[in-house]
Amino acid sequence: MPHKVQFVRELSELPLAEEERLELEKVTERYPFFCTSYYLRLINFNDPADPLRRVVIPDPAELESWGRVDPSNEANYTVMEGVQHKYESTVLVLASDRCAGLCRYCFRKRLFLKGSEGRPERLRDVQALVRYLERNPRITNVILSGGDALMLPTPRLRELIQAVRRVPHVRFIRLGSRILSYWPERILNDPELLELLKNYSRPGKRIYLVSHFDHPRELTPEARKACDLLLKAGVQILNQCPLVAGVNDDPEILAELFRELASLGVSPYYVFQCRPTLGNKPYAVPIERGYRIFEAARGMVSGVAKRVRFVMSHAMGKLEIAGLTREWVIFKFHRAAREEDTGKLLLYRRNSTAYWLDDYQELVEEVPLGNAVPV
Template identity: 55%
Template structure:
């Protein structure tokens, strides 16, 4: 089960000296990490290989001063050490500041810089908060990657949560099934732990992060099968990313492969505008087109995913595009009063984030109401004018 991790591009033999020097400049800003297993999936003869783009630093990450280190305003919702409480029924525990690989598009880059202190392996304060809030029915363990913790430490955390009666679901956010699937399939103690606490009435969910169909190898399938056999429910989420999965054919293949092995596609995210992420981002309306074209070619089970933005105000689902408008809905909201709210905006092909639409939201809502009123009046019979006076 021992896996070797590489934390400097200078130690990757497949890269030329020139490439190492160029990429090394990025490492001064954003860290690099990958397992030998994951690097073996790269086709090094292809400079545009999607797996390479996903894990190997790109000079474009530091060419622009763009983005925010906390684009979803997570710090706003930190209520205890290592605990965020943004949505009423969900508590989010940051339990690890380590990952099996560092995604170039990571939205929590701030956790991997010197002096970062948001993560708290000691969950005492967070557990105390959750125990006092009966509205919290599910807890998400994230970070970093919780499966980077020793299994004994993960057991302590899960056991503490399982002692809270009102918490029904435990979720584990992890890219280990892609980055290092052997961490799962070869750890009998981990699988026994998951089986012990993923109960018929209180399941454990693993939120996998397969981003490209080539990550679904025989080793990954073995890890997923081990999780399912342990009674764990597995859902998948990934952003749409330029040069990685920004193709309806690739996304459809990902949906299909996931559904074939028993993993339900859950969320497709709009890439968050984190500092250094712009070269991986796809405009919202283009992302929506890719998403819908992919869904149109797969079965009902494979098309369960929703296309959403994790905005500071909530999880905003992009539900439709007309010739003039984009229709969005609050799938989750930090303010309960906003839950289910529909927002209609004039289309903006250059929009990468909800904030790019904000300045015209009210205008759009008023315009669409006025347009509809005018249409109705224009089509009304003549006597309607008399009746309206």
């Protein structure tokens, strides 16, 4: 019999010892807890180090003073409520301020914080979005994210997709969603949603779903079936995930994730350096250690599973962590907020304790596009 999904918001509903629950409730006073019953059933609560437990169950170390509310300075690129325009051809829309579960390392947890930081940011005026897109003909793609785009009711999602599709120079739409891992029944039990995506994912005007699987155990039979239904509806699926301590910071685990995704027809897309957001210290892996883990994992796979990149979403742009020498760490602008930075290499003196670009103190060299030389 199919499991009826419920949304769990109280730690008292989990199989936790009272002492542990009381300790974790101190964390949830600051950073909320919520998750689907579907995902909670995947966790081995007898194992304190269970990787899926690490994804959603609070950790007392989250209260350590570390990080910022908005480490990528998204506010600087917000052009109207719920709309960010950081890269010339791409607009990101915070279409929803809801998720099916709160990842403990969420970089946009400001949407869910209790207190002054948690303020509304989602899109409310669809026509204002359309007018903005129409005024900017170099925009070719729109990302509907949040929160989670697929937490929107299907009629609201249809309204958004239809509105964006009326803008002729927008060639494709991306849906940012964790639904496949937290709540695959959202796909399995909504034929109206699948029909909507099928109708609007056409050659030359494709819809992409950017999924978020962190660990191979999230690829359950239900998740696999949901992926297959989306692919049959003409949706292209790309997967991105952060590198998270205690979850996937192991080359074997990461390689298995890449292989399993590729076998399903889901392209491994990005592995992100965990952003230094408030509360994220227990989940962050130092950049240089992360690079070695990532490259070891890539060395174990081939073909489409090998196209994935290790990147950092910095305020200046999307920087690929491109290499290490004995002395330097090498970053490359994969996508730059300033067009003139595109392709530029940044060479810094190595720092094994760095978690973010800003932690590197000694810039050795900047190499503009076209002037790169072998290291």
